[in-house]
Amino acid sequence: MRDVLLVRYGEVFLKGANRPHFLKVLVDNVRKAVKPVNGHVWMSDGRIYVSDFDDLDECIRRVTKVFGLYSVSPAVEMEKDLDAIGERCAMLMQGVTGTFKVYARRSDKTFPLNSQELAAELGGRILDKNPQLTVDVHHPEHRVDVEIRDNAYVYAGEIMAVGGMPMGTGGRAALLLSGGIDSPVAGYQLMKRGVRCCAIHFQSPPYTGELARDKVLQLANKLAEYAGSMRVYMVPFTHCQLEIHEKCPEGLGTLITRRFMMRIAERIAQSYGAQALITGESLGQVASQTMEALLCTDAVVEMPVFRPLIGLDKTEIMAIAEKIDTYETSILPYEDCCTVFTPRHPVTRPKKKTMPEAERKLDIEALVNEAVENTEVVIVP
Ligand code: ATP
Ligand code: MG
Numbered sequence: 310m311r312d313v314l315l316v317r318y319g320e321v322f323l324k325g326a327n328r329p330h331f332l333k334v335l336v337d338n339v340r341k342a343v344k345p346v347n348g349h350v351w352m353s354d355g356r357i358y359v360s361d362f363d364d365l366d367e368c369i370r371r372v373t374k375v376f377g378l379y380s381v382s383p384a385v386e387m388e389k390d391l392d393a394i395g396e397r398c399a400m401l402m403q404g405v406t407g408t409f410k411v412y413a414r415r416s417d418k419t420f421p422l423n424s425q426e427l428a429a430e431l432g433g434r435i436l437d438k439n440p441q442l443t444v445d446v447h448h449p450e451h452r453v454d455v456e457i458r459d460n461a462y463v464y465a466g467e468i469m470a471v472g473g474m475p476m477g478t479g480g481r482a483a484l485l486l487s488g489g490i491d492s493p494v495a496g497y498q499l500m501k502r503g504v505r506c507c508a509i510h511f512q513s514p515p516y517t518g519e520l521a522r523d524k525v526l527q528l529a530n531k532l533a534e535y536a537g538s539m540r541v542y543m544v545p546f547t548h549c550q551l552e553i554h555e556k557c558p559e560g561l562g563t564l565i566t567r568r569f570m571m572r573i574a575e576r577i578a579q580s581y582g583a584q585a586l587i588t589g590e591s592l593g594q595v596a597s598q599t600m601e602a603l604l605c606t607d608a609v610v611e612m613p614v615f616r617p618l619i620g621l622d623k624t625e626i627m628a629i630a631e632k633i634d635t636y637e638t639s640i641l642p643y644e645d646c647c648t649v650f651t652p653r654h655p656v657t658r659p660k661k662k663t664m665p666e667a668e669r670k671l672d673i674e675a676l677v678n679e680a681v682e683n684t685e686v687v688i689v690p
Contacts, residue, residue: 310387310397314348314368315462316357319379319472335377335475341537342371354416354458360386373468374535376501377475382454384464389420389457391430397463398431398453399438408445411435415457431455471501476536479503482585482615483578485570486510486541488524488645491589491618493635494626496532498617499587507581508532508539509574511546521643529689531635542577543685546570549676550650556670560656563597565668568609572673573680575610586610591618591626596655605661 316339321331332352339357340350348362357378362368365383372381387393402409413428422430432444435453456462484496486508496506510525526541533539549569557565574586590598597606607614618626630636 376473378470380467395434410449473501474503495589
């Protein structure tokens with residue numbers, strides 16, 4: 310008898326001819342996730358199993374963050390012996406009150422009882438030892454699960470995992486990561502679909518300080534919990550911002566700043582092997598996120614720009630931020646490079662074709678090159 314974690318996978322099931330590839334990546338990712346707790350991982354019978362972990366709770370915490378997984382159940386693996394299984398079930402329900410139901414399944418058809426007979430038999434044995442309980446087959450408060458496979462598995466219900474697709478199966482993208490609430494959530498949404506992301510952060514010392522930098526690295530660390538690790542590109546952006554402030558029409562300052570972020574991000578993204586950029590923009594949230602403004606920002610890059618939050622309200626974004634545990638870090642009050650030079654009256658309906666004129670006095674190529682060349686790379690954790 311030993312403790313194991315039963316791990317169920319989700320959408321990977323649908324992958325047809327590519328399924329072996331997706332599964333291999335998924336199992337590798339589970340292996341990496343449980344390495345710090347020394348878990349042993351294997352596959353059998355359409356399931357992933359983890360055993361020999363040092364710390365069950367930590368193992369569950371890690372596995373439930375692996376994209377591509379549907380749910381996990383901490384279970385006891387034991388011999389297919391009815392008496393032993395019955396005892397284990399009764400023990401599981403010790404001290405529990407209310408109603409319950411046994412869910413039994415058997416893939417080993419040589420086991421003498423079929424699923425229904427087994428459920429009824431085990432229900433009876435649980436009641437013998439726990440007379441405080443009653444059976445309710447329609448709306449039970451508690452459940453006992455028993456599976457008869459190569460071995461027998463006894464557990465109670467399942468813990469949901471994050472879902473999505475295995476990390477690494479969706480290509481690569483570059484996330485523009487600010488210190489705000491939105492961009493970590495945007496990154497999470499794409500990572501969830503199996504996209505490996507690097508983060509690009511624009512900093513403007515001395516207008517932004519060490520604390521703002523730490524905050525971004527902390528956010529990247531949170532995201533890295535789902536990805537294993539993350540490359541963070543720290544771009545020095547002060548010179549660009551000062552030039553824009555000095556040489557461009559004030560009302561277009563934010564928009565031109567965003568166009569520079571895109572140009573620089575695209576260059577870094579190419580070097581990372583990314584095929585797309587990701588931002589945390591949501592339609593209409595601020596002046597630079599109107600349709601006209603987004604058209605102007607997209608116009609300077611060839612890569613597609615993914616904006617997974619485009620149709621979400623702030624409250625919906627905040628709910629995801631809470632769920633993935635980035636919210637508390639995001640609301641720390643450090644200056645962002647954008648807030649430093651924010652114009653008082655930003656243009657909300659800019660025209661794409663007037664933008665080159667507004668940027669006429671800037672040496673775009675030189676500014677982009679300078680920023681890219683002086684970018685520092687940090688790998689977290
Ligand atoms: P967030 O909450 O993600 O900061 P926001 O609502 O504050 O977003 P903006 O400041 O207009 O909106 O930024 C829009 C998007 O541009 C961000 O979601 C992020 O992807 C990117 N961005 C903004 N500032 C930076 C920065 N300093 N470094 C990297 N990316 C940035
Ligand atoms: Mg912001």
